[in-house]
Amino acid sequence: MRILIADAFPEQHRNRLAAAHDCVYEPDTTADQLPAEIAGYESLVVRSTRVTAQALESANALRLVIRAGSGTNTIDTDTASRLGIYVCNVPGRNAIAVAELTCALLLAIDRNIADGVADLRAGKWDKKRYSHARGIFGRDVGVVGLGQVGLAFAERAAAFGTRVHAVSKPGRDQQTLERAQDIGITFVDDLPELARTCDVLSLHVPATDTTRRLVDRELLAQVRPGAIILNTARGDLIDEDALIEAMETKGVRAGIDVHADEPTTGTDTFRSRLAAHPNVCGTHHIGASTEQAQAAVAAETVHVIEEYAKAGTALHCVNPRTREFAPSLSANDPS
Missing domain, CATH: 3.40.50.720 (NAD(P)-binding Rossmann-like Domain)
Structure with a gap:
């Protein structure tokens, strides 16, 4: 699987992903830059970077967006559902x-x-x-x-x-x-x-x-x-x-x-x-920003990706009816 990590992510867990996948790490990617960067990636990992409708519509292979945290309000979930893209989070780890x-x-x-x-x-x-x-x-x-x-x-x-x-x-x-x-x-x-x-x-x-x-x-x-x-x-x-x-x-x-x-x-x-x-x-939106929390979130993010790559299972999916909303998934079909 080709993965874009568009936010800070611990090196240990990046290396674990890179051992099994084509993993690109671009932690300084902004919401405005993402539409031009997303083509060709099947999975996207973000923390605070916004994933807009434009970014999702620019993706030609995207199957899975993972918010390395609990909230998914920075991701256009409605557009993702329409395009057949699963949106998952990592609840509770922080x-x-x-x-x-x-x-x-x-x-x-x-x-x-x-x-x-x-x-x-x-x-x-x-x-x-x-x-x-x-x-x-x-x-x-x-x-x-x-x-x-x-x-x-x-x-x-x-x-x-x-x-x-x-x-x-x-x-x-x-x-x-x-x-x-x-x-x-x-x-x-x-x-x-x-x-x-x-x-x-x-x-x-x-x-x-x-x-x-x-x-x-x-x-x-x-x-x-x-x-x-x-x-x-x-x-x-x-x-x-x-x-x-x-x-x-x-x-x-x-x-x-x-x-x-x-x-x-x-x-x-x-x-x-x-x-x-x-x-x-x-404070500066730092609630989840401890080393302990970020390690736990990253470990579960890797688990979500591995489960999807192995069995097509979208863990912690916040739009589980995605397949129903997308009558024709074409390049975004995660099957």
Whole structure:
């Protein structure tokens, strides 16, 4: 199989692929460059690089796109389905890393660490200001989304001695319910109730038509004054103007790792009213960027490719009805 890896990927796992496949590594490929590069490749591996309709339509042999991570919102899945191209992800392998960063943001906000470090580096000693913190123990933490990341964060939040809450949802699998019980999660009826109940609201859901701008003016009207909003999931879960308004009127604070319209390249200029707000502790979409997480994601990405090459099985496929949507697959036929 001819494979294009269009984002950073650990050398050990690249070598494993190269031993069995024609593997080309172009980690600096941009979304604009991809349409001109994709011809002739049967498999594409990306992390943050966007895969547009133009790129997919420029592919003449593509059978499989793998997002080396969990979310696939940067891939035009509808176009891929129409063309008979499977889109797969690697869920859960970076859950601990994202949960760790979420905890780090929570603690950094409570202890005002970012501003304190900046002052100390600038030669300013202000123990009087930075001695004020409420503390995390005994506080109510709401977890929005009990997937792998949400549960991993809930476990760690509970270890701090917080009371963890989530929204009751019909149809949750038994394993999730048992894990939630072990953590000690208390369920409430709906998201507004969760917002009213908790001092901290942490977002761990994918970006879909029903979750975009989930945190809007209506929901923020329900949160407690001084509440903390954490988002290490997707930038478009939050109405940024509404959050800024809540910061200025209710003293809401936020830990943000993902941003609306953030750059898709490793380095760039980025201007954001939300990221620049003094009530925000922000990071550069690095939730999954630990060596441990990237090794685990890469290993599973290799597994997805090997299973497809061996048996035509598309593991973790997010558009499993692709064959039904594509009456004539021609060069893209993965059979």
